[in-house]
Amino acid sequence: MTSLLLSACAALGMYFLLTHSTPRERGTNAARSSPWRTLNKRVHELLQQAGLEGVSPLQFFSASAVIGFLSMIPAAAIFGLGLSTLLIGGCAATMPAAIWRKRRAKARSIARESWPRFIEELRVLTGSVGRSIPQALLEVGLRGPVELRGAFQAAQREWSLTTDFERTIAVLKDRLADPTADATFETLLVATQVGGDIDSRLEALAEDRRQDLLGRKEADAKQAGARLARIFVILVPAGMALAGLSVGNGSAAYRSPIGQVLVSIGIALIIVCWLWASRIMRLPEPQRVFDR
Numbered sequence: 086m087t088s089l090l091l092s093a094c095a096a097l098g099m100y101f102l103l104t105h106s107t108p109r110e111r112g113t114n115a116a117r118s119s120p121w122r123t124l125n126k127r128v129h130e131l132l133q134q135a136g137l138e139g140v141s142p143l144q145f146f147s148a149s150a151v152i153g154f155l156s157m158i159p160a161a162a163i164f165g166l167g168l169s170t171l172l173i174g175g176c177a178a179t180m181p182a183a184i185w186r187k188r189r190a191k192a193r194s195i196a197r198e199s200w201p202r203f204i205e206e207l208r209v210l211t212g213s214v215g216r217s218i219p220q221a222l223l224e225v226g227l228r229g230p231v232e233l234r235g236a237f238q239a240a241q242r243e244w245s246l247t248t249d250f251e252r253t254i255a256v257l258k259d260r261l262a263d264p265t266a267d268a269t270f271e272t273l274l275v276a277t278q279v280g281g282d283i284d285s286r287l288e289a290l291a292e293d294r295r296q297d298l299l300g301r302k303e304a305d306a307k308q309a310g311a312r313l314a315r316i317f318v319i320l321v322p323a324g325m326a327l328a329g330l331s332v333g334n335g336s337a338a339y340r341s342p343i344g345q346v347l348v349s350i351g352i353a354l355i356i357v358c359w360l361w362a363s364r365i366m367r368l369p370e371p372q373r374v375f376d377r
Contacts, residue, residue, distance in 0.1 A: 153178025165340035169348040192232040200265045204291040236260035315362045
């Protein structure tokens with residue numbers, strides 16, 4: 086146990102030594118670190134889309150490493166230090182990413198359900214009420230679901246500073262990263278720049294989103310039983326592993342070389358089954374066309 090703790094501290098110390106640089110070095114290495122800055126920016130955008138605006142990529146990955154290390158402590162107590170413990174730690178380290186994906190999926194689901202009403206309100210405000218398109222867009226967005234308000238608050242700040250609708254739309258696209266949002270915003274942008282019958286276009290878009298939403302709800306309802314059954318892929322083997330502690334040699338059998346191999350194979354099979362089940366139950370997502 087002490088060796089694990091010392092190894093983690095040494096790895097953290099080496100990270101700070103290798104990543105530390107003076108301002109001059111940072112300026113010299115700016116061009117070479119461009120891919121890393123791009124990756125960091127992309128991860129930061131994804132965290133924002135998941136609602137984790139105050140979390141930096143370094144904090145996110147540090148939390149993953151800490152959770153993985155802490156999960157290795159009980160795993161080492163049961164299975165001993167070996168490949169099986171490392172696999173369990175690696176799986177546990179993905180928990181923040183899994184939670185992040187779930188939050189991002191939830192935000193997208195809420196946005197998907199709100200888009201038909203959102204588009205209808207836009208159609209009414211820009212038509213019979215007579216609001217300008219930028220004013221109507223921000224007004225409806227700031228009244229929308231909590232998961233979407235952060236993006237519209239950022240867009241409102243951009244509009245207040247620049248009154249540039251195209252830049253405001255770009256902010257919304259980056260923050261929401263949603264195909265329906267892209268299509269809606271492009272429709273509004275084109276109507277602002279060149280005019281046209283925006284009412285009929287928004288009406289058709291709202292109807293299309295309603296049909297897509299109904300289809301997804303039906304598919305989710307059919308998959309509810311399969312999603313519940315997938316949880317047992319983890320619960321049943323974990324329960325059997327704990328029960329095995331009281332059978333025969335108990336923990337000593339897990340610590341033996343053949344025990345380590347068998348446990349590692351079992352963990353690998355659980356991972357494969359979980360990923361396979363997740364893949365076949367994943368509903369197709371519409372591709373972003375107007376993301377640039």
